[in-house]
Amino acid sequence: xxxxxxxxxxxxxxxxxxxxxxxxxxxxxxxxxxxxxxxxxxxxxxxxxxxxxxxxxxxxxxxxxxxxxxxxxxxxxxxxxxxxxxxxxxxxxxxxxxxxxxxxxxxxxxxxxxxxxxxxxxxxxxxxxxxxxxxxxxxxxxxxxxxxxxxxxxxxxxxxxxxxxxxxxxxxxxxxxxxxxxxxxxxxxxxxxxxxxxxxxxxxxxxxxxxxxxxxxxxxxxxxxxxxxxxxxxxxxxxxxxxxxxxxxxxxxxxxxxxxxxxxxxxxxxxxxxxxxxxxxxxxxxxxxxxxxxxxxxxxxxxxxxxxxxxxxxxxxxxxxxxxxxxxxxxxxxxxxxxxxxxxxxxxxxxxxxxxxxxxxxxxxxxxxxxxxxxxxxxxxxxxxxxxxxxxxxxxxxxxxxxxxxxxxxxxxxxxxxxxxxxxxxxxxxxxxxxxxxxxxxxxxxxxxxxxxxxxxxxxxxxxxxxxxxxxxxxxxxxxxxxxxxxxxxxxxxxxxxxxxxxxxxxxxxxxxxxxxxxxxxxxxxxxxxxxxxxxxxxxxxxxxxxxxxxxxxxxxxxxxxxxxxxxxxxxxxxxxxxxxxxxxxxxxxxxxxxxxxxxxxxxxxxxxxxxxxxxxxxxxxxxxxxxxxxxxxxxxxxxxxxxxxxxxxxxxxx
Numbered sequence: 001x002x003x004x005x006x007x008x009x010x011x012x013x014x015x016x017x018x019x020x021x022x023x024x025x026x027x028x029x030x031x032x033x034x035x036x037x038x039x040x041x042x043x044x045x046x047x048x049x050x051x052x053x054x055x056x057x058x059x060x061x062x063x064x065x066x067x068x069x070x071x072x073x074x075x076x077x078x079x080x081x082x083x084x085x086x087x088x089x090x091x092x093x094x095x096x097x098x099x100x101x102x103x104x105x106x107x108x109x110x111x112x113x114x115x116x117x118x119x120x121x122x123x124x125x126x127x128x129x130x131x132x133x134x135x136x137x138x139x140x141x142x143x144x145x146x147x148x149x150x151x152x153x154x155x156x157x158x159x160x161x162x163x164x165x166x167x168x169x170x171x172x173x174x175x176x177x178x179x180x181x182x183x184x185x186x187x188x189x190x191x192x193x194x195x196x197x198x199x200x201x202x203x204x205x206x207x208x209x210x211x212x213x214x215x216x217x218x219x220x221x222x223x224x225x226x227x228x229x230x231x232x233x234x235x236x237x238x239x240x241x242x243x244x245x246x247x248x249x250x251x252x253x254x255x256x257x258x259x260x261x262x263x264x265x266x267x268x269x270x271x272x273x274x275x276x277x278x279x280x281x282x283x284x285x286x287x288x289x290x291x292x293x294x295x296x297x298x299x300x301x302x303x304x305x306x307x308x309x310x311x312x313x314x315x316x317x318x319x320x321x322x323x324x325x326x327x328x329x330x331x332x333x334x335x336x337x338x339x340x341x342x343x344x345x346x347x348x349x350x351x352x353x354x355x356x357x358x359x360x361x362x363x364x365x366x367x368x369x370x371x372x373x374x375x376x377x378x379x380x381x382x383x384x385x386x387x388x389x390x391x392x393x394x395x396x397x398x399x400x401x402x403x404x405x406x407x408x409x410x411x412x413x414x415x416x417x418x419x420x421x422x423x424x425x426x427x428x429x430x431x432x433x434x435x436x437x438x439x440x441x442x443x444x445x446x447x448x449x450x451x452x453x454x455x456x457x458x459x460x461x462x463x464x465x466x467x468x469x470x471x472x473x474x475x476x477x478x479x480x481x482x483x484x485x486x487x488x489x490x491x492x493x494x495x496x497x498x499x500x501x502x503x504x505x506x507x508x509x510x511x512x513x514x515x516x517x518x519x520x521x522x523x524x525x526x527x528x529x530x531x532x533x534x535x536x537x538x539x540x541x542x543x544x545x546x547x548x549x550x551x552x553x554x555x556x557x558x559x560x561x562x563x564x565x566x567x568x569x570x571x572x573x574x575x576x577x578x579x580x581x582x583x584x585x586x587x588x589x590x591x592x593x594x595x596x597x598x599x600x601x602x603x604x605x606x607x608x609x610x611x612x613x614x615x616x617x618x619x620x621x622x623x624x625x626x627x628x629x630x631x632x633x634x635x636x637x638x639x640x641x642x643x644x645x646x647x648x649x650x651x652x653x654x655x
Contacts, residue, residue, distance in 0.1 A: 008167035013084060014188055016168040017077040023162050024070060024101055027155065028062040028232055031108030034151070036229060038112040041508050042119070043229055045612065050222060057220025057230045063199040064212050065235040069100040071196070078192050080185035082171070097163065104234040105155050109148050111233045117450060117506060118332045119519055120582040121231045123240040128354035129335055132385040140416045144451045214239060214583055218602070223613060224584045224595065225516050246349050246357070246640040251633035261634035264642065265650055266567070267560045268553040273571040277556030279528055283496040284369070284551060285432070286442040288337060289476060290449050292502035294521035295513040296473045299536075300325050304512065310463055310473050313481030314500070314523065318536070321498075321527030324568065325538040328520045328577035328588055329504045330545055334444070335387055337503035340544035342366070342396045342442070344563035345648070348580055348639050353392050360646045363561045365548055366440055367397025372557065375436045377402055379428045379443040381419030389444065398442070402431060414447065420455050421447040422479035429486045437492060444503065447479070448472040469507045488529075497554065498527040499547060516581045517593045517607040524568070526550075541589045542568045543577035560650045564639060578635060587632040592617075594628040598636070601629045 011019075032055070036043060046054070067074075073096040076089075083089060111122050130137075142149055171181075172188065201212060217230035252258040269276055294300050298309020299318045309315060330336060330346035339345035339352040343362045352358060366376040377400040378393040380386070384403040393401060404418050412423040419427075425443065432441045447454065452468035454461075454475040462474025480500075487493050502522035508514050513521065524542050526533060545565030553567045566573035576589035585596040591608040594601055604618040604625045618625050642648055 008165055010169045011166050012170055012172050013077065013168040014172050016166045017074065017192070019166050020097060020163055021066060021070065023159065024066045025062060027101065027105055027159060028065060028108070030155070031105060032058055032229070032232060034109065035112050035115070039115050042116070042514060043226060046226060050226070051229070054220050054226060054229045057217065058232065060212060061217065061230060061232050061235050065104065065232050065238070067196050067199045068238045069104050069234060070097065073097045074192055074196065078189040080182055080189060094163070098160065101159060102156050105159065106152050107233040107237060109152050109155070113145050113148055115228060116508070119225070119228070120332065121228050121233050121236040123236050125240065125351055125354055126237075129333070129351065129387065132388055134383050137416065218584070218597070223516070224581055225514070225519070227582060246643050248644070249633070249637035249640050251637050258634050258637060261630045262638055264562050264564055264638055265560055266549050266563050268549060268557055268567065271553070271567060271570050271572055274553050274567045274569045275533070276553050279497050279531065279533070279554040280556040281438060281495070282528065282555065283438050283492055284374075284440045284555070285496055285498045286341065286365070286440075286547070287480070287498065287500045288341060288442070288444045289480070289500065289502050290334065290445050290447070291469060291504065291506035292448065292473065292476070292523060293505035293507055293513065294327070294518070294523055295505070295507065295510045296470065297523055299323065300523060304510070308463065308465070310470055311477040313477045313484070314525070317484065317500070317527050318525055320534065321525050322533050322535045323537070324524040324540060324542045325536070326541045327501070327522055327524035328541070328543050328579065329502060329522045330543055330577070330579050332504050332520070334503045337544060338389060338392050341501065341547045342393070344545045344548040344565045346543070346545045346564055346578055348578065348585070348636065353388050357643050360643065360648050362395065362648045363548065363563065364396025365551065366393070366399070368552055368557055368559070368561065369440050369555070370397055371559070372555065374438050374440050375399060376440040377431065377435060379424070379431070379441065381407065381421070381424040381446055382417055386418070393442075414453060416451060416453070417446045417449055421445045421476050422455070422482055425479050425483040426486055429483060429490065433490050433492065445476055448476045465509060467507055467509045470509060494529045496529070497551070499551065500525040500527070501544065501547070512611055515607065515611065515613055516584070516586060517588060517613070520577070520579050540568065541575045541577050562642065562648050562650055564635065574631065576631065578632065585632060585636065587628050589628065592624060592628065594625065594632060596629065596632055601625060604628070
């Protein structure tokens with residue numbers, strides 16, 4: 001017995017359009033479900049009611065995304081002319097549906113595995129972030145995440161199958177005379193136009209209803225950590241294309257009022273409370289470790305019950321240096337860390353490196369130290385050009401760039417990102433020994449990165465804990481120990497100031513770190529052999545943007561600088577951390593976090609006592625809320641104004 005071929009249902013063009021738009025909705029719902037399942041641990045604290053509310057809010061963004069992707073398809077479908085039946089027209093119509101919706105499905109599925117790295121939906125910045133990566137990198141990603149590729153293929157096949165279940169053969173009113181047919185078709189077309197306008201505005205025509213923006217996702221969740229479940233990736237990509245211009249902020253009417261709350265100009269020598277010039281003349285080595293989050297570091301988590309540490313080398317160094325516990329990254333991506341650490345420029349509106357403000361003149365760590373006679377080199381084991389690091393460090397004043405090309409030994413290549421950390425750090429010791437002193441050496445490690453592999457000889461050596469990143473952290477910490485063992489043998493070692501931090505936090509091993517605050521928690525360690533710079537500070541809030549003014553102060557830099565951070569050791573300056581969590585600004589200080597949507601504050605939490613951020617103190621602590629709001633708004637206004645005016649140097653707008 002032969003199976004009957006599944007035939008398409010003959011129907012009207014208008015019904016076919018509705019049916020096919022419903023298919024697009026279905027796949028947006030499917031990708032959201034898969035996104036939720038793949039990243040369940042990030043949403044595990046949500047109740048059923050909260051999930052349903054997020055899903056309901058997501059329909060608004062799905063509607064907008066469906067319309068953005070299918071505007072051409074809708075337009076071609078509603079034209080009232082009878083030539084729509086022509087087979088070539090139908091082929092063009094089909095392609096106008098297949099291509100954009102296939103891209104939408106692929107984008108949504110990609111975020112199923114990319115989201116844990118950023119804790120936000122992917123935006124259009126992804127195209128510039130990975131513009132310099134080699135084709136082998138993307139080929140590896142396809143192999144590493146083969147199951148996502150398979151899901152994408154199956155989804156597209158299902159999309160085509162469902163699309164072809166109907167076969168438009170006639171128009172509504174087709175048998176009527178032309179003077180009845182065309183008005184009827186125009187009415188139908190108008191209804192679709194109204195639907196499109198309604199959907200793109202977010203589901204309302206109310207006068208007070210602003211067009212849909214990504215910030216509207218906050219309405220459908222109780223915590224900003226959950227807003228990614230409301231959004232969808234195609235919408236985020238489309239809405240951020242070309243959105244690079246920083247808006248002018250007008251929180252304060254005069255500069256005098258503004259400077260009461262935040263002043264980016266630092267006269268380092270005038271701060272008598274800091275250790276100005278105490279380490280003058282020392283070499284400087286800045287070590288930025290990929291994904292080296294606080295949650296993995298033993299000495300920073302002694303208060304957690306049943307905690308296992310994974311960083312014995314770092315812990316031993318911390319006992320010999322000065323370590324800050326309340327330290328935070330300014331961003332969630334490697335590309336954000338570079339300007340933050342090396343130029344005190346936090347990512348308060350996209351990525352500085354890929355923005356059109358990237359050409360602004362800046363106070364780079366290397367350029368400032370060059371004025372004091374320092375040579376400089378930046379070390380990054382990835383293929384030269386990766387992440388645009390080589391271009392930025394040149395802008396920051398570094399004289400030499402040492403990458404995979406200069407390393408020139410592919411036997412130590414991990415076949416994904418670059419040279420394994422252990423051999424690359426050993427080579428760095430050798431290269432530093434060849435540099436003229438005093439020198440600035442900076443390294444950005446890479447082995448503790450997705451796909452979370454270690455060299456074969458170290459497989460199974462370090463703890464795993466069911467999270468692949470953990471054993472990579474163990475390997476990188478081991479590599480760090482080998483680096484210091486080798487460096488300690490060199491004549492320059494005891495005359496060097498080391499600073500160790502992370503590019504950003506990552507992973508979700510500990511539930512305590514799955515919040516919008518501790519999701520940015522990283523180490524900050526200064527180590528100067530044979531010096532009095534020792535201590536463990538568990539209260540002062542510091543950030544990546546504090547590195548520049550702190551190092552320059554310790555080294556006795558005589559000039560004033562523009563920095564959006566402060567000297568970590570100053571008792572005159574305020575101490576805080578600022579970050580952008582998926583469109584919500586956060587100011588962290590003294591155990592509290594203020595959340596702000598860019599126009600007004602939305603929440604205040606005591607993140608130390610209220611780890612889950614469940615008790616909004618905005619109304620119950622008005623004085624603290626007001627003080628933190630003023631500081632954050634002053635910083636935002638100053639940041640935007642100086643970035644727009646290319647005024648990131650003292651008197652820079654006049655030079």
